[in-house]
Amino acid sequence: MSENNPEGKRAARDRLQAERERQRSRDRQRRMLIALAAVVGVLAVVALIGMMVGGLDDDGDDDEPVSYPRGAVGEDRLTLPVGQADAPAVLTVYEDFRCPACAQFEAGFGKTINELVDAGKLRAEYRLVRLIDGNFGGSGSRNAANAAACAQDAGEFVPYHDLLFRSQPPETDDAFADKGRLKELAGKIDGLRGKTFDACVDEGRYDGWVNASDDAFAESGHNSTPTVLLDGESIYGQGSGLTPESFRRLVEDAGTS
Template sequence: MSEKNREGKRSARERLAAEREKQKAAEKRRRALIVGATVVCVLGLAAVIGIVAANSGKDSGDSAGKVVAPSGAAGQDALAIPVGKDSAKSTLVIWEDFRCPACKAFETAYRSTIHELTGAGLLKAEYHLATIIDGNMRGSGSRTAANAAACAQDAGKFTPYHDVLYENQPEETDDAFADTKTLLDLAKKVDGLDTPAFRACVEDGKHDSWVAKSAQAFTKSGFGGTPTVLLNGKNLQDVPSMTPAKLKQMVQETAKG
């Protein structure tokens, strides 16, 4: 083997090692953000391949079809579901996957604080839906649940249904959310959501193309995994000793100016 080839292989190994260290550092920061979480939903090479495979298979028709955003969707390409008042001085951008255990851990720890702050008009939350577990573990539950959540947004019931989905999240390896009957049964836990319009929206996959577009946006974002949470553009993974109390303090300080 020539010296040039040996140097090329050495360089490739060094780049791979550096990338692995970068991912490890990102995972460590995310674990610090998620109080009590012991798992991180990572978007690695295997996940990217899984997503591409899924989108090139039976979902390709959905992706190629007309993108129907849910009612009130905002932001670039209308990919965010907003919760809270536009006048709020702080914005919390949350990338989540309904099958992701770490997202459930984040919701369990931070949900009441986020609800309190959005209810008080101090915080606007923007939810972006990802489907990385469908790529990692195979299946379609992330996508199907995201579509159902978008249908709930059409009905003005996104927040309570979003919370019900996380409260009833199946094991990561169990693709239970792929079954629309499961999603429709959970809708009965939200007052006024179980309607013919909602059921048709879920069963027809009305927002599947929108979900696929959101998933593609996440893949292109460069974020390492879910949940990814940004407060006024700052990744909370980079905030030392992040807690719900600290989030509340940061939002209140911004509101005071």
């Protein structure tokens, strides 16, 4: 083809222009595919991270590692003992710090229990659960139980346990979910409040232990709180007619049998 042929030159330019357009189109498609692949990859990573973080943040995660309060005993170390190990009678109490019936039990029998423990006639074993959290939602049962376990580390479980029940909010009020409130109450007990206790409460050090204790309660066959057992036999509940005086006699009789 002659270079002096105008028609030939135009045809060549048109072919070159068309080829350039096709190349630009291919380049755009390639860039779009690369960008799309990058977006899909990022979304996949974000989703994976979200699932991992969600698993870590789940308040009800029963698989989180378990740390044990100082002195915890029994099967799976889920019991907080009070009193002499060789006391002639053993009282097992399943309690929830948000449970009104538990607060009523403590108001009626707590003083007698403490007196019998101090006299060496009774060993009390407390099992802390979070039944009300499940019934009404929230985390006050768990947070209060964790704080009580932190008090156990400091050797102040009994006074803090008793104070929590005396300070109990209405059942539907999740006030114990506020860790600041739990620390404020601890300040009323000499020697309890401090950096160690506060850190234990803030980080939920014994949340896994509380969850494990609650799981064991669900598997125990008991379904309400308080569940109160004297040497393995239920003694408190609807129609039991138990009084502090009759409870004292039961304990003393158990110690002589």
